[in-house]
Amino acid sequence: MMVKIAASILACDLARLADEVKRVEEHIDMVHFDVMDGHFVPNISFGLPVLKALRKETSLPISVHLMITNPEDYVDRFVEEGADMVAVHYETTPHLHRIVHRIKDLGAKAFVALNPHTPVFLLSEIITDVDGVLVMSVNPGFSGQRFIARSLEKIRSLKKMIRDLGLETEIMVDGGVNEENASILIKNGATILVMGYGIFKNENYVELVRSIKQERGESAG
Structure with missing residues (x-):
């Protein structure tokens, strides 16, 4: 599976949002949209x-990451306004199965997001229903944080779960992703890398994206 790059607009110049996205969209696969409450x-x-x-300014897929309480009250509107993927945190809703299938019924891809402290095994009853898992490799809330090293073990465990069930579930990794760890993330199972500073604050982002896309993931576990 070819790795995809999701550019997080949290790190861009928001006063020039449309221009910033247009500047990089030729080299990325999707725009990542973090919603915090x-x-x-x-x-x-x-x-x-x-x-x-x-949504009016780009034809790229937009992945919306809902870091909010009561996400079930908002998924309809986010899909209506242009979200192609919606990630809902495991920790925020007691009715995850219901909200996952609501997202899919609306025509978007449904991802479940995990905070750094949330173990992968908790996904055992929902993994066959989702299109992807968003692994938070920093504590959510702020851009530019340092990657939590134990996230690699979590990604490996998740990849093994997916492979053992014969699924093609995407693994998105968000938080502290950079040129130093991108390769090892891909080798351990990541299929979508969320990058903010590495895209919008990096003069050499084109070369960075090119080098990342040359990587090939290997079976983990």
């Missing part, structure tokens, strides 16, 4: 009006 995570970002505006 100041409750589930200690930060507030952007929401539906910004997504609606962004």
Whole structure:
């Protein structure tokens, strides 16, 4: 499976959002849109009006990461405003199966996100229903944090679960992804890398993306 790059607009110049996305869209696979409510995570970002505006400016898929409480109250509107993928945190809803299938019924891909402290085995009853898993390799809330090393073990465990069940579930990794760890992430099973600073704050982002896409994932576990 060819690795995909998701550019996180949390790291771009938001005053020039459309221009920033157009500048990089030739070299990325999707735009990553982090929604924070100041409750589930200690930060507030952007929401539906910004997504609606962004959807008009790019034809790339948009992955929406809902770092919010009560996500079931908002998934319909995020898909309506242009989300192609929606990631909901395992930790935020007692009705994960219901919300996953609601996202899929709306025509978007459903991902479940895991905080660093949440173990992979908790996905055993939902893994066959989702299109992908978003592994948070930093504590969610702020861009530019350092990668948590134990995330590699989590990615390996997740890859083994997916392989043992004969699935093709995507593994998205978000947090501290850079040129130093991209290769090992891919080799351990990551199929989508979320990068913010590495794309929008890097003069050599084109070469970085090219080198990452030359990597080939290997079976983990």
